[in-house]
Amino acid sequence: MKLIPETTIPTYLVETQAEANEVLALEIERLVKSQDGSATLGLATGSSPIGLYSELVRLYEAGELSLKEVTSFNLDEYMGLGPDHPASYRSFMSEHLFAETDIRLTETHFPPSDESGLGACAKWEDTIRAAGGIDWQLLGVGRNGHIGFNEPGSPFDSRTRRIELAQSTREANARFFKSIDEVPRYAVTMGVGTILEAQRLRVLAFGDTKTDILARVLRGDNDESIPLNALRLHSDAALYIDAAAASKLL
Ligand code: F6R
Helix, strand or coil: CEECCCCCCCEEECCCHHHHHHHHHHHHHHHHHHCCCCCEEEECCCCCCHHHHHHHHHHHHCCCCCCCCCEEEECEEECCCCCCCCCCHHHHHHHHCHHHCCCCHHHEECCCCCCCCHHHHHHHHHHHHHCCCCCEEEECCCCCCCECCECCCCCCCCCCEEEECCHHHHHHHHHHCCCHHHCCCEEEECCHHHHHCCCEEEEEECCCCCHHHHHHHHHCCCCCCCHHHHHHHCCCEEEEECCCCCCCCC
16 A cells, blocks of 8 residues: 555555455444544445455454444435335445444444435434544545535535535445436435544545546536535545556556
């Protein structure tokens, strides 16, 4: 793993995705152990984190990591699917991490994705604050530069709210559904401002669909319409990217 010079946000080039997963899993393990097991993690879904979650499950099965005292907050959830829908983000987390470890489901939180509105979103943010804030937040990045489901144009001080998904996001995520028509049009996402309040931000980005947006953000001007650019404002943010994603930066 090596630091790529002259990027706007610290960025590490990893030799393999497995290397990034091992580095971040170790960071989580150290954090959890340093706080007697009671860390608050911010979690993401999609393809990027799957290998990291497998690594955490491996550490759990090896007896090296327990998530029993961990609290988690996921970045986003689709509206209109319900938690038991196979494509909901709760189902995703259950499949890849929750059901495979000792995390207590009562301590796993998702943004309120029913029709309960703004009041519920503010209350959900209170739950994050009551947990002491997020110690360590995982992020992926959309090919349009979204973080969470904060689509381009989301203000850097935005809070948890309902958002209309960009067509490119619905197309990218159609692979988790039978057809694009089934991909919800709306989701609830932590805001950019909410994300920036986490102590540490760690971004995974792999493959050639991320190359252009990474070149634009990491070498380009500070376009405030691209949510990933908000990470420039954070003092402990880092990206872990593979050679395909980094190809325009090397
Ligand atoms: C998912 C999320 C999204 C994804 C992004 C990248 O919870 O917040 O921002 O991280 O769309 O998705 P993948 O990893 O599937 O390329």
